[in-house]
Amino acid sequence: MSAPEPHPVESSASGQNPAQEMVDGVKQLAINAQQNKDTNPASANDAKPKGQKKEKKEKKAKGGDDSVKQPLEFTPTPDFFAHRLALFDRLKKEQDDERAKQDRKEITITLPDGKEKKGTAFETSPMEVAREISKSLSERIVISKVNGDLWDLERPFEKDSSVEFFDFESPEGKRVFWHSSAHVLGEAAERHYGCHLCIGPPTEDGFFYEMGMGLSQDRSVRPEDFTQLENLIKSAIKDKQKFERVIVSKENLLEMFKYNKYKQHIISSKIPDGTSTTVYRCGPMVDLCVGPHIPHTGRIKAMSILKNSASYFLGDQNNDSLQRLYGISFPDTKQMTEYKQFLLEAAKRDHRKIGKDQELFFFHEMSPGSCFWLPHGTRIYNTLLDYMKSEYRKRGFTEVISPNMYNSKVWETSGHWQNYKDDMFVLPVEKEQFALKPMNCPGHCLMFGSRDRSYKELPMRYAEFGVIHRNEASGALSGLTRVRRFVQDDAHIFCMSSQIEHEVKLCFDFLQAVYGKFGFTFKLELSTRPEKYIGDIQVWNDAEKRLENALNEFVPGKWEMNPGDGAFYGPKIDITISDAMRREFQCATIQLDFNLPNRFNLKFRTSTDAEGTEFERPVMIHRAVLGSLERFIAICTEHFAGKWPFWMSPRQIVVIPVTQSVYGYAEEVQRMFNAQGFFTDADLTSETLKKKVLRAETGGYNFIFIVGHEEQEKRAVNVRNGHATSATKGREEVISLDDVSRRLQNLKETKKIENEL
Numbered sequence: 001m002s003a004p005e006p007h008p009v010e011s012s013a014s015g016q017n018p019a020q021e022m023v024d025g026v027k028q029l030a031i032n033a034q035q036n037k038d039t040n041p042a043s044a045n046d047a048k049p050k051g052q053k054k055e056k057k058e059k060k061a062k063g064g065d066d067s068v069k070q071p072l073e074f075t076p077t078p079d080f081f082a083h084r085l086a087l088f089d090r091l092k093k094e095q096d097d098e099r100a101k102q103d104r105k106e107i108t109i110t111l112p113d114g115k116e117k118k119g120t121a122f123e124t125s126p127m128e129v130a131r132e133i134s135k136s137l138s139e140r141i142v143i144s145k146v147n148g149d150l151w152d153l154e155r156p157f158e159k160d161s162s163v164e165f166f167d168f169e170s171p172e173g174k175r176v177f178w179h180s181s182a183h184v185l186g187e188a189a190e191r192h193y194g195c196h197l198c199i200g201p202p203t204e205d206g207f208f209y210e211m212g213m214g215l216s217q218d219r220s221v222r223p224e225d226f227t228q229l230e231n232l233i234k235s236a237i238k239d240k241q242k243f244e245r246v247i248v249s250k251e252n253l254l255e256m257f258k259y260n261k262y263k264q265h266i267i268s269s270k271i272p273d274g275t276s277t278t279v280y281r282c283g284p285m286v287d288l289c290v291g292p293h294i295p296h297t298g299r300i301k302a303m304s305i306l307k308n309s310a311s312y313f314l315g316d317q318n319n320d321s322l323q324r325l326y327g328i329s330f331p332d333t334k335q336m337t338e339y340k341q342f343l344l345e346a347a348k349r350d351h352r353k354i355g356k357d358q359e360l361f362f363f364h365e366m367s368p369g370s371c372f373w374l375p376h377g378t379r380i381y382n383t384l385l386d387y388m389k390s391e392y393r394k395r396g397f398t399e400v401i402s403p404n405m406y407n408s409k410v411w412e413t414s415g416h417w418q419n420y421k422d423d424m425f426v427l428p429v430e431k432e433q434f435a436l437k438p439m440n441c442p443g444h445c446l447m448f449g450s451r452d453r454s455y456k457e458l459p460m461r462y463a464e465f466g467v468i469h470r471n472e473a474s475g476a477l478s479g480l481t482r483v484r485r486f487v488q489d490d491a492h493i494f495c496m497s498s499q500i501e502h503e504v505k506l507c508f509d510f511l512q513a514v515y516g517k518f519g520f521t522f523k524l525e526l527s528t529r530p531e532k533y534i535g536d537i538q539v540w541n542d543a544e545k546r547l548e549n550a551l552n553e554f555v556p557g558k559w560e561m562n563p564g565d566g567a568f569y570g571p572k573i574d575i576t577i578s579d580a581m582r583r584e585f586q587c588a589t590i591q592l593d594f595n596l597p598n599r600f601n602l603k604f605r606t607s608t609d610a611e612g613t614e615f616e617r618p619v620m621i622h623r624a625v626l627g628s629l630e631r632f633i634a635i636c637t638e639h640f641a642g643k644w645p646f647w648m649s650p651r652q653i654v655v656i657p658v659t660q661s662v663y664g665y666a667e668e669v670q671r672m673f674n675a676q677g678f679f680t681d682a683d684l685t686s687e688t689l690k691k692k693v694l695r696a697e698t699g700g701y702n703f704i705f706i707v708g709h710e711e712q713e714k715r716a717v718n719v720r721n722g723h724a725t726s727a728t729k730g731r732e733e734v735i736s737l738d739d740v741s742r743r744l745q746n747l748k749e750t751k752k753i754e755n756e757l
């Protein structure tokens with residue numbers, strides 16, 4: 001089963017932020033580090049040279065040879081199962097005995113609505129409290145919080161406590177549910193491969209488990225294994241295996257997981273000597289884990305393995321190569337059906353697929369992460385640029401062009417050298433170090449500071465479609481969404497503090513106008529001063545107040561506050577758009593910056609200054625609407641499923657003559673509409689009319705002009721809608737050339753999404 005890639009997959013466990021000493025330690029453990037790196041289906045770029053594809057196929061065919069049916073469970077059963085369990089059972093018994101001795105005093109449990117219940121310490125559990133409230137609640141909830149900490153539902157209260165409950169629909173519930181499911185996936189993998197598990201976290205859309213192949217050293221994980229793994233998962237679910245918790249000392253942990261060098265490493269480096277942590281058992285599986293979990297595996301009603309990939313232990317390619325299994329699970333089978341439909345639809349809309357089918361762009365291994373825009377993709381790209389440029393002229397932005405590479409001294413001034421150097425392409429130029437710009441801001445600061453500025457010039461709005469390079473790891477690259485080279489609709493507004501509110505309101509107006517053209521809805525969030533910040537607290541408070549005012553005026557009561565989530569150099573407004581599949585993306589940014597104007601010593605002459613000696617710092621607002629054009633086109637491709645609205649379509653019209661004797665007229669019509677600025681083709685091939693029409697429809701043309709003798713005489717075309725739905729299919733209309741041109745011009749200018757004349 002192949003599944004699309006809702007998020008770019010990283011070929012490493014990056015994001016785990018491994019401590020360097022852990023990485024160094026594992027380097028010494030590293031064996032077979034070069035094994036099986038090529039199983040990640042997502043890492044395949046859209047267009048690979050033919051030779052490479054062939055090589056892959058051969059590999060696959062070879063894999064098929066040793067695909068002798070494997071037993072469901074690894075035989076003989078690995079010793080580590082019995083070893084782990086024996087130790088677990090002994091420690092569990094000790095712990096239960098200890099608990100039995102605890103004082104069973106009466107405690108007060110405070111419910112979320114403030115009501116109180118009496119209970120017994122070390123006996124009453126959150127689950128019992130939930131059952132008393134209602135049976136349906138107890139069946140629905142996934143996890144509880146006790147005194148603010150996530151807490152296993154069956155784990156007894158220890159003292160007077162407050163309790164809250166969370167179901168699968170809550171972020172807490174989802175994480176716990178998917179985290180628990182990862183244990184079941186790990187259990188299946190251990191039983192099937194005799195593998196050595198590493199880490200198995202929940203993700204934003206499911207979970208994965210990462211493993212070294214252990215006793216199945218000669219094998220790697222393959223999609224053909226998924227059925228057997230899913231059968232083991234089903235049996236674990238049927239068994240309703242309880243998640244049981246035991247606290248274990250570091251020495252005992254090292255003994256319990258002595259067969260597994262990854263767990264050994266994690267225990268040695270993460271758990272201080274003389275301390276303890278918890279392990280959880282479900283079925284035969286015991287895993288190092290702080291929990292908490294769902295009460296038992298039976299709560300999982302549907303679970304699927306989606307894909308596999310390769311990674312490195314702790315994300316370092318000098319370490320062992322590991323195998324990853326990705327899964328998804330739900331508390332309701334209906335949700336799984338819906339999810340699978342969503343995946344199918346997303347696969348159909350995948351911009352990498354449509355980009356290839358419509359010949360919009362491709363990638364080449366000679367420049368990974370840098371897109372080659374083909375003629376039709378370039379049309380879309382330029383249409384977007386032209387649109388933004390026309391909006392700039394209306395809205396008082398001035399376009400500038402700044403260099404692509406700068407001496408490292410600029411990056412030292414901006415702070416990028418200290419904080420961002422690893423993500424930049426650095427190159428030597430005449431014994432000095434230069435770097436390609438990862439953003440336009442420092443260049444715009446140099447422009448602002450290039451001469452004396454007066455308050456009369458503010459606000460200054462510099463916009464630039466500058467080419468930006470960021471050194472993303474090759475394994476992290478994915479289609480147009482994770483690239484190394486891109487262009488943003490970037491602008492920097494230099495203004496006085498008193499102008500912030502007005503400027504931000506203008507930004508909102510801009511956003512609304514643009515997103516409306518694509519049919520995106522959006523929501524706004526304000527992120528305020530974090531604990532670590534630079535600058536004057538008075539300036540922060542004032543700026544935050546102004547942003548709040550702007551939000552209150554623009555979307556009263558409909559924006560959210562993220563206290564403490566702002567950047568250290570200024571508060572920001574996050575804008576999230578929602579596409580046709582209700583997926584959310586952050587494209588636009590409105591970020592205030594008190595830092596760069598300081599670092600570049602930017603200043604302007606104030607109005608109160610008679611002698612010309614009084615200066616103030618401007619505030620800088622970083623602002624983008626589309627964000628990266630590359631990514632925005634990817635989002636649009638999937639949002640429209642490749643059916644481009646007329647105004648941004650790379651294939652607007654195709655003229656199809658019904659007989660050879662009107663080819664001349666067909667070409668005349670094509671020339672005429674091309675000259676009027678519409679992307680028009682004529683299909684003069686020898687195919688049948690039916691085939692040509694079908695080809696035009698699948699090719700994505702907005703309008704099909706059929707021309708015969710009658711149309712030629714009338715100086716007209718027979719217009720068919722190339723995006724017709726089943727309801728509007730077959731409708732056609734003979735329209736004069738003048739009339740159709742007028743209607744098309746109108747459709748283009750109004751930028752309507754609907755494909756109607």
Ligand SMILES: [Zn+2]
Binds near residue numbers: 179180183
């Ligand atoms: Zn766990």
Ligand SMILES: [Zn+2]
Binds near residue numbers: 439622623
């Ligand atoms: Zn910027």
